Amino acid sequence: MKRTGLGRSTVYAEVARRRFPSPVRLTARSVGWVESEVVDWIDQRIRDRIDMKHVNQLVGVDEAP
Numbered sequence: 001m002k003r004t005g006l007g008r009s010t011v012y013a014e015v016a017r018r019r020f021p022s023p024v025r026l027t028a029r030s031v032g033w034v035e036s037e038v039v040d041w042i043d044q045r046i047r048d049r050i051d052m053k054h055v056n057q058l059v060g061v062d063e064a065p
Contacts, residue, residue, distance in 0.1 A: 003038055 001011055014020035021041055023031035 003035075004042065 001008060004011070006014070011020060015022055021033055021037035023033055026032050
């Protein structure tokens, strides 16, 4: 959760919506995430942002500050 900046409840909500990688059971009472899957998720957010900036430039929409 530190890597994403998201809170615990947000992470689990996104997992439930299938918009964030699923956790892996480590013990009976703990879970973790596969680092490469989380990095891929972050990289996709960056690509989405770049793509949206490009679309906004094409249609002449000003970006929010």
